[in-house]
Amino acid sequence: MSASNLPKKELFELPEGVIYLDGNSLGCLPKGVVDRASETIEREWGGQLIRAWNSADWISLPRRVGDRIARLVGAAEGSIATGDTLSIKVYQAVAAALKMRPGRKVVLSDSGNFPTDLYMVRGLLQTLDGGHELRTPEPEQVADSIDESVAAVLLTQVDYRTGRTHDMAEITRRAHEAGAVMIWDLAHSAGALPVDLAGCGTEFAVGCTYKYLNGGPGAPAFIYVRPDIVSGVEPALAGWMGHDAPFAMELFYRPAMSTERLRVGTPPIVQLAILDEALNVWEGVRLEDIRKASIELSELFIAEVERRCPQLTLASPRDAGKRGSQVSFAFENGYAAMQALIDRGVIGDFRAPNIMRFGLTPLYLDNGDIMSAAEVIEEVISEELYRDPKYNVRSRVT
Amino acid sequence: MSASNLPKKELFELPEGVIYLDGNSLGCLPKGVVDRASETIEREWGGQLIRAWNSADWISLPRRVGDRIARLVGAAEGSIATGDTLSIKVYQAVAAALKMRPGRKVVLSDSGNFPTDLYMVRGLLQTLDGGHELRTPEPEQVADSIDESVAAVLLTQVDYRTGRTHDMAEITRRAHEAGAVMIWDLAHSAGALPVDLAGCGTEFAVGCTYKYLNGGPGAPAFIYVRPDIVSGVEPALAGWMGHDAPFAMELFYRPAMSTERLRVGTPPIVQLAILDEALNVWEGVRLEDIRKASIELSELFIAEVERRCPQLTLASPRDAGKRGSQVSFAFENGYAAMQALIDRGVIGDFRAPNIMRFGLTPLYLDNGDIMSAAEVIEEVISEELYRDPKYNVRSRVT
Structure with missing residues (x-):
């Protein structure tokens, strides 16, 4: 990805079977x-x-x-x-x-x-x-x-x-x-x-x-x-x-x-x-490279999710220059949809009233992760998997 | 010691060669x-x-x-x-x-x-x-x-x-x-x-x-x-x-x-x-037993230090009922004397202007520790070991 040496997945303890899009809430565990x-x-x-x-x-x-x-x-x-x-x-x-x-x-x-x-x-x-x-x-x-x-x-x-x-x-x-x-x-x-x-x-x-x-x-x-x-x-x-x-x-x-x-x-x-x-x-990471990689990941994520899930409305600025390192979509059933995603290993979070929030952390995410996440999101939204009642039990923290 | 089941040294990771009389500043590391x-x-x-x-x-x-x-x-x-x-x-x-x-x-x-x-x-x-x-x-x-x-x-x-x-x-x-x-x-x-x-x-x-x-x-x-x-x-x-x-x-x-x-x-x-x-x-420890053991330890400590070191003046109340779980002595060369003690494995601390402070923590101290500490204090004071210039270098924390 890009000219930089990102990502640096080898520096983190990343759990198996998880695509972690919540590093904007709690970052991953670095080795050491x-x-x-x-x-x-x-x-x-x-x-x-x-x-x-x-x-x-x-x-x-x-x-x-x-x-x-x-x-x-x-x-x-x-x-x-x-x-x-x-x-x-x-x-x-x-x-x-x-x-x-x-x-x-x-x-x-x-x-x-x-x-x-x-x-x-x-x-x-x-x-x-x-x-x-x-x-x-x-x-x-x-x-x-x-x-x-x-x-x-x-x-x-x-x-x-x-x-x-x-x-x-x-x-x-x-x-x-x-x-x-x-x-x-x-x-x-x-x-x-x-x-x-x-x-x-x-x-x-x-x-x-x-x-x-x-x-x-x-x-x-x-x-x-x-x-x-x-x-x-x-x-x-x-x-x-x-x-x-x-x-x-x-x-x-x-x-x-x-x-x-x-x-x-x-x-x-x-x-x-x-x-x-x-x-x-x-060490050795330039924030300019982080930013460039973050924009690449987020542009790809937006394009894929919008293409696959017209039900979701982009809640973040479309202009990457006016957006931080996260992408949010508004969706009426956002809470339940996020629970269904987490259940399938795609971890983002939900912010009231209707925001599905995905953090993009170039230190430990690559294009492959984004594509895999988009596929799971498509499955949850298009098959309405969020309608399962178990995803509507409100936990204390989301 | 007493009717209680104190001390509980086996529940702590206590370093070898140390008598720790500073649990009133930073307690010891419990196992687990x-x-x-x-x-x-x-x-x-x-x-x-x-x-x-x-x-x-x-x-x-x-x-x-x-x-x-x-x-x-x-x-x-x-x-x-x-x-x-x-x-x-x-x-x-x-x-x-x-x-x-x-x-x-x-x-x-x-x-x-x-x-x-x-x-x-x-x-x-x-x-x-x-x-x-x-x-x-x-x-x-x-x-x-x-x-x-x-x-x-x-x-x-x-x-x-x-x-x-x-x-x-x-x-x-x-x-x-x-x-x-x-x-x-x-x-x-x-x-x-x-x-x-x-x-x-x-x-x-x-x-x-x-x-x-x-x-x-x-x-x-x-x-x-x-x-x-x-x-x-x-x-x-x-x-x-x-x-x-x-x-x-x-x-x-x-x-x-x-x-x-x-x-x-x-x-x-x-x-x-x-x-x-x-x-x-x-778990299973009664504060009343802690208090009883603390008073026993402190009475022994005061008696031993006063008997061995007339140069030190008790700065704590003599009445155990009016004293917490520490014993302090005033000594003009208190700072250097405390450094000399620490150098010999008896760890207390110093509080300006002239207080040598010893914390008594019945969870991990017994009468034998008190007697050993008193012997080292006697050595440092009676032999004026605190006069060694190396003990007068003020560190940032004491």
Whole structure:
């Protein structure tokens, strides 16, 4: 496939009989992770105990992992802190942004943003009780909705349902023109397409690592701060690991003079070690090649599914340049159809109300996988296999 | 030792040549954890991929682990939510308490509290910018400092440096008399001594699981909410996992009708599985027996160290009833002396400015360990081995 050396299936533990089109929800298991976890648990924790903070260098692991993520999203060394969850990182970024624009009362997002981002903002605004407002216009209206009342613009670059992308450079420019602080959520961007954080000039970015970065279930999140503004960022979540000298046990908080000030509590060492190992698959991989391969896969997928299944309506932008690394179709019986697909080894997911979502991860998918998946989708849709009552039992997670 | 069946050394992977007196900082590795982590990573993540949220019941893991912790701290089933870090849980509890007492402006803690608790409160108060104040009297003055200006009392039951305990029942009573909300930090209590959350009537409690609960480095934290007040608790950190129906992807936040509303983002599944496995060592263990054994060990330790090393001054309460499961000694050369001890396999830790801290964990320590440790301490102190310059190089973590 293409001129690049993708895919790299040999670097992953891929289950037999499965075509996995849900790497945008939980990435596959990279080889080496099981051994690395065992080493961290048995040799480091078990054998070194508390000494491992130094002897196994646990203490610098959050920063080292942050630097590896930085290289994948166009950020400078030292500009990304890791830990906590994406929800927490959203809260930190918005809280800091509001402190940077004390006279402004509006947080602008869009109605397509992932719900937890909006929940976290509303929770913050209710906590502040300072007359702030969250506005959520349609995604297409966001750029024109930025005015001088806006303190912060919080957007997810790639829509979790449709895959529609925002233009990071252009919207950041518009935010800055209006004097607003920009915050990008890279949940569906990091590891999926080239991102140029430094180039676009955004003040903050946040992201998770269990999707395209394959960090495993509940892997730590990350937050980026533009280096020139770090010293003015007030941490709302002023935890000891963001202190300039955590082990001095000072009664008063002095934030670290780097992005590390956005760390909070004791880092999740085992999950960080797993993520660190998982990031090895990116050695020698260029995001430009990932993007090119992703577009090839998605164009093929769209063509095949549309040809075979006229019942499904493309819910993603047809223009590949405006689409992330996923393809979504709207279908009235989408929930049941997805269960029927999963039952046949084609794993995507469903997002309410009617979206069948397929993630395309060029690290471990090739054209053959796409053709096989399209065949199964055709079978499920054309033979109406989704009408089997067993596929209409709603499980707790889809 | 005593009538109980402690210690249970056979349940732990204890390194050769080490007497570990730092289980109050990072507990030892329980057997079975390596296999459980491998199973979670290889079979569940690797083999089931996204389906594991249902097939391996990841989705209920945070609650199941919470229920197991609840049994160890005298809390009802369903009253403890797990995840995040202790710092985050402190923030949630204090933010919720302030909403419950809108007319009051004081958070009362004490000067002996662990720094991150105080940092998180100050970060919250600065974020609120609502004229609140954090007061930190000496621990002995706390009870008499509770008045009707106090919205919330936030105390760590066992002082991290000295091991001095607060009387939970009495201080909670005093807080409630004054109309204040009580928040207990159980960092050095959970798994160390009997705790009766339901009995003392506290509104909130928070804790970590990597100390006496042996959950491993960066293990998830927990938060307790008294069941009768849950529906009035406003989550400041309103993440999707605290939503009543996370996967409905609603634009507006509706908190779960249980303590689960204090969950935030996607749970750290691997670390939760490790913690779940680690909690197996508590099967059949009564906290009363832990407490009895802990007192026996600490009395022996104090007697032996004082007899052998008059240079060390007991920094913990002499009355075992007022002491948690650790013993601390003040010593001018404490930092270097601790390095010399660690070099000889007796692992405790140092807390600024001059505290040598020894944790007593009856699950994996016996009288023989205490006698051996005392001999090494005597050697280091009486022969002034701490004067070796190599022990005065300050490492990043002690």
